[in-house]
Each structure stands twice: as structure tokens, then as C-alpha cells.
Amino acid sequence: MNTKTYAGIEDQYSRLDSSKIVLIPVPYDGTSTWQKGADKGPDAFLNASENMELYDIETETEVYKQGVFLADAVTENISPESMVDAVHDITKKYIKKNKFVTTFGGEHSISIGTIRAFNECFDNLTVLQIDAHADLRKEYQGSKYNHACAVYEANQTTNLIQVGIRSMDIKETTVMDVEKTYFAHDMAEDDNWMDSAIDQMTENVYITFDLDAFDPSIMPSTGTPEPGGLLWYETLEFLRQVFEEKNVVGFDIVELCPNATNKSSDFLAAKLYYKMLTYKFLNDEVDDEFDNNFNESKIDINKFSKFNDDDDN
Ligand SMILES: [Mn+2]
Numbered sequence: 001m002n003t004k005t006y007a008g009i010e011d012q013y014s015r016l017d018s019s020k021i022v023l024i025p026v027p028y029d030g031t032s033t034w035q036k037g038a039d040k041g042p043d044a045f046l047n048a049s050e051n052m053e054l055y056d057i058e059t060e061t062e063v064y065k066q067g068v069f070l071a072d073a074v075t076e077n078i079s080p081e082s083m084v085d086a087v088h089d090i091t092k093k094y095i096k097k098n099k100f101v102t103t104f105g106g107e108h109s110i111s112i113g114t115i116r117a118f119n120e121c122f123d124n125l126t127v128l129q130i131d132a133h134a135d136l137r138k139e140y141q142g143s144k145y146n147h148a149c150a151v152y153e154a155n156q157t158t159n160l161i162q163v164g165i166r167s168m169d170i171k172e173t174t175v176m177d178v179e180k181t182y183f184a185h186d187m188a189e190d191d192n193w194m195d196s197a198i199d200q201m202t203e204n205v206y207i208t209f210d211l212d213a214f215d216p217s218i219m220p221s222t223g224t225p226e227p228g229g230l231l232w233y234e235t236l237e238f239l240r241q242v243f244e245e246k247n248v249v250g251f252d253i254v255e256l257c258p259n260a261t262n263k264s265s266d267f268l269a270a271k272l273y274y275k276m277l278t279y280k281f282l283n284d285e286v287d288d289e290f291d292n293n294f295n296e297s298k299i300d301i302n303k304f305s306k307f308n309d310d311d312d313n
Contacts, residue, residue, distance in 0.1 A: 004046070004070070005068075005070055006023050006046070006049060006064070006068040006069075006070045007046075007049040007050055007052060007054060007064060007068070007274075008049075008050040009054070009064050009068065013064055013065055013067050013068065014067070014068060014069060014070065015067070015069065016069045016097075018067050019066075019067030019068055019069035019099070020066045020067050020099065020100055020281070020290040021066060021067060021068045021069065021099065021100045021102060021277060022068075022069045022071055022094045022097075022099040022100070022101050022102065023068055023069065023070050023071060023102050023103075023104065024071045024073075024074060024087075024090060024091065024094070024101065024102070024103045024104070025042035025043075025045075025046070025070075025071070025073040025074070025103075025104050025106075026073065026074045026083075026087055026103055026104065026105050026106035026110045027039040027040070027041065027042045027043070027073055027075065027105075027106055028074070028077060028083050028105065028106040028107060028109070028110055029106065029107050030077055030079075030080055030083065030107075030109070031080055031107065031109055031140075031141070031143060031145070031146040031147050035223045035224070035257055036223075036257075037223070037257040037258060038105060038106055038107040038223055038254070038255055038256065038257050039106065040257070040258050041104065041105055041106060041254075041255070041256035041257065041258060041269075042073060042104050042105070042106065042256075043258075044256060044258035044263075044266040044269075045104050045253075045256055045266060045269050045270055045273070046070075047266065048263065048266035048267045048269065048270035049270040049273070049274070051267075052267065052270050052271060052274065054274070056274070056275070056278045058278075059278055059279075059282055061278055061281075061282065063274065063277045063278045063280075063281050064274075064277075065286045066277075066281045066284065066286060066290075068277070069099070071090065071094070074086050074087055074090055074110075079145075080109055080143050080145030080146065081143075081144075081145050083109070083110065083113070083145070084109065084110070084112045084113040084116075084145050085113065086113070087103070087110050087112075087113030087114055087117075088113035088114070088116050088117045089117075091103065091113060091114045091117035091118070091250075092117040092120065092121065095117060095118070095121045095250070095292065095294050096121075096294065096296075098290065098291065098292050098294070099290075099292065100249075100250060100280065100290065100292055101114075101118075101250045101292075102250060102251055102252065102253075102273070102276075102277070103250075103251075103252035103253075104252070104253050104254075104256075104269075104273065105252065105253070105254030105255060105256070106254055106255075107147045107223065107254060107255060108131075108135060108147040108150040108208075108210050108254045108255055109145050109146060109147045109149070109150055110252065110254060111150050111151070111208045111252050111254060112145055112149070112150060112153055114206075114208070114250070114252050115127055115151070115153065115154045115158070115206060115208065116153065118206045118249055118250055119154075119157055119158050119206075119302060120298065121249075121294040121295060121298060122204040122206075122249050122293070122294060122295060122298070123204060123295055123298060123302075124159065124202045124203070124204060124302055124303055124304070125158045125159065125202070125204050125205075125206055125249070125302055126158065126159040126160075126161060126200075126201040126202045126204065126205045126206070126246075127151065127154040127158045127159070127160045127161070127205075127206050127207075127208060128161050128163065128197075128201065128205055128206070128207045128208070128242065129150075129151050129154070129160060129161065129162045129163065129208050129210070130163045130164050130207065130208070130209045130210065130213045130230070130235075131150075131162065131163075131164055131165065131208075131209075131210035131212065131213050132164060132165065132166050132167055132184070132210065132212040132213055132224070132225075132226040132229060133148070133165065133167050133168065133210070133212065133224070133226070134151075134162065134165050134167070134168035134169075134172045134176060134181075135147070135148055135149065135150035135151045135152070135210075136149075136151060136152050136155055136168070136172040136175050136176055137149045137152060137169065137171070137172060138152050138175075147223075147255075150208070150210075151208070152175070154208075155175060155176075155177070155306075156305065156306045157301070157302055157304070157305045157306070158206075158302050158304055158305075159180075159200075159201070159202050159302070159304040160177070160180060160304075161180045161181075161182075161197055161200055161201060162176075162180065162181045162182065163182045163187075163193075163197055163213070163238075164182065164184050164187070164213040164229060164230050165181055165182070165183050165184060166183065166184035166185065166226050166227075166228050166229070167224075167226050179200075180200055182196075182197055184228050184229060184230075185228065187230075188228070194237070194238045194241060197238075198241060198242060198245055198246070201242070201246055203246060203247050204246075204247050204249050204293075205242060205246040205247065205248050205249065206248070206249055206250055206251065207239075207242070207248060207250075207251035207252075207276070208251070208252050208254070209251060209252065209253045209254070209272070209276075210222075210254050210255050211253065211254065211255045211256055211265070211268075211269060211272075212224055212225055212226060212229070212255055213229055213230050213235075214229045214230050214231070214232075214235070214268070215227070215228065215229035215230060215231055216229065218231065218232060218264075218268060219265050219268055220259065220262065220265055221256060221257050221258050221259045221262065221265030221266065222255045222256065222257050222265070223255055223257045232268075235272075236275055239275065239276060239279055240279050243276070243279035243280055243282070244279070244282075247293065248280055249292065249293070249294075250292075251276055253269060253272060253273055253276075256269045
């Protein structure tokens with residue numbers, strides 16, 4: 001059991017029964033291909049969170065009072081597939097407890113498990129992927145559960161919207177839906193990308209946020225930094241709009257690869273997480289009941305599922 005709490009908050013705000021939010025750390029780094037260290041991400045994030053001031057100036061709120069339960073870390077790592085299964089199971093368990101479920105990685109392959117759980121529990125799910133990389137490979141280095149494959153399944157089974165993309169393999173062009181892809185070089189010149197992306201979302205939105213979407217000038221501590229990324233305030237503006245206009249059902253933040261001497265990226269990740277919670281609960285009083293609106297009897301596949309098309313081939 002964890003003895004520490006998220007951000008060092010008091011017991012009354014961190015117990016499972018009274019918390020609307022659950023945070024699941026997944027310190028997994030089994031398939032990363034270049035710089036290792038994403039397994040250290042959750043600890044660095046939690047340490048930075050403990051040193052962060054919890055009053056949000058922009059919104060004049062203290063979202064931690066909605067309650068944040070820090071779940072035991074998922075440490076399953078016998079194989080990438082068993083890790084994904086473990087993440088899937090624990091995510092679904094907390095969704096069914098009517099919690100707002102959030103996950104902190106770890107490398108991006110953990111999101112395969114979280115997205116699968118959310119897609120099984122929410123109708124017509126949109127997956128908003130904010131990332132430098134397309135991550136659309138069906139298989140990479142012998143595994144379907146490699147970080148380079150993070151959203152292949154989401155692309156097949158959900159309404160996937162990709163934002164910030166600036167690196168991919170030519171093979172990925174064959175599965176990518178370019179109408180739903182916002183490339184970084186286009187975003188730099190087109191102020192309309194935020195509205196356009198939101199217009200393509202269904203009501204239920206899951207956000208998978210790879211920290212390498214940010215520009216390396218503000219987020220250097222990530223496994224594969226790419227130039228030309230998102231900056232802080234435009235990212236917050238976009239996220240706030242998404243949370244205001246859609247039902248964000250959960251999110252993950254992945255690929256923090258901490259640097260021993262420069263902690264600014266850890267703090268950015270901590271603040272990003274807190275901002276996303278803040279936007280989610282902006283109009284909720286602490287005493288309001290929370291309903292995550294999961295569909296207990298969901299049997300329909302997502303209307304965006306491409307599995308049926310595949311069967312015809
Ligand atoms: Mn990435």
C-alpha cells in the first residue's frame with residue numbers, strides 16, 4: 001500500500017471512498033528504443049507534485065479538494081502484453097467504481113491498456129492523442145505492444161484525433177487518417193486548428209498526452225525529443241477548450257524521462273496534470289456528486305471501429 005499521497009495532500013482528500021479522482025502510476029519502460037528512463041517518470045512526477053503549490057491562480061480553485069486517490073503502481077512487466085493487460089484491468093476496475101481515472105507513465109505503450117478499458121466503458125469514444133509521433137505501427141520490433149504502436153488499436157476502434165505530429169514512418173501514412181491529424185508544421189501557421197480538432201470529436205473524449213508533444217525547449221526530459229513542438233499556453237488554451245466543450249472521461253500522461261540535474265520537466269508534467277484536473281472539475285463544487293457516466297452494459301462497438309471493414313478483406 002502507498003503511504004504517500006498525491007502532492008502530499010491530507011488524508012481527508014486522498015482516501016479512495018471520498019476521492020473523485022484516481023491516479024495510477026505505471027513505471028514501465030520495457031520497449032523504449034532510445035533513451036531509457038521512463039520507468040522513473042512517476043516518481044519524479046510525484047516528487048515535483050509534492051513541491052507544487054495547489055491553488056490555481058487562473059481559475060481560483062483548489063482541485064485537490066475533489067479528492068485524489070493514489071493507487072498502487074502497476075509494476076507488471078513480464079512481457080509488454082502482460083503489462084497492457086494489467087493496466088487495462090486496473091483502469092476498468094476504477095472506472096466501474098465511478099472514478100475519474102488518470103494514469104501517469106511510463107512509456108506510451110501503457111496507453112494501449114487504458115484506451116482499451118475506456119473504449120469498453122464509454123460510447124463512441126474519441127481518443128485525442130497529443131504527441132510528436134504518429135505511433136501507428138501495427139507491430140514494432142516483434143511486438144504489438146511497443147511504444148511505437150501506442151495508438152494503432154485506437155485508430156482501428158475509436159475516433160482517433162492526432163495533434164502535434166511531426167515524426168512518423170512512411171508506412172504509417174497507409175493507416176493514418178490525415179483529415180483527423182494535425183501536423184505541427186500546419187498548426188504553426190493555422191490558428192484554426194483548435195476549433196477544427198474539437199469539431200471532429202464525439203462527446204466522450206479520452207486524452208493520451210505524450211510529453212514529447214511539447215517543444216524540447218520547455219520539455220527536454222523525454223525519450224525522443226523532436227523540435228517544433230507545442231508551447232505551454234497554447235497547450236493549456238486547447239486543453240481548457242476541450243474540457244469545456246466535451247465530456248473528457250479520463251486521461252494519461254506518458255514519456256517523462258527525468259533528468260537528474262534539470263527538474264523543470266518534472267515540474268511541467270506535475271503542473272500539466274494538475275491543470276487538466278482543474279479544467280475537468282472547473283464547474284463542480286467539492287460537495288457535488290460525481291458521475292463518470294460509464295456505460296455498464298456497453299455492448300455496441302464504437303461506430304468508428306474499423307474491425308468490420310477488416311473482416312471483408
Ligand atoms: Mn511520442
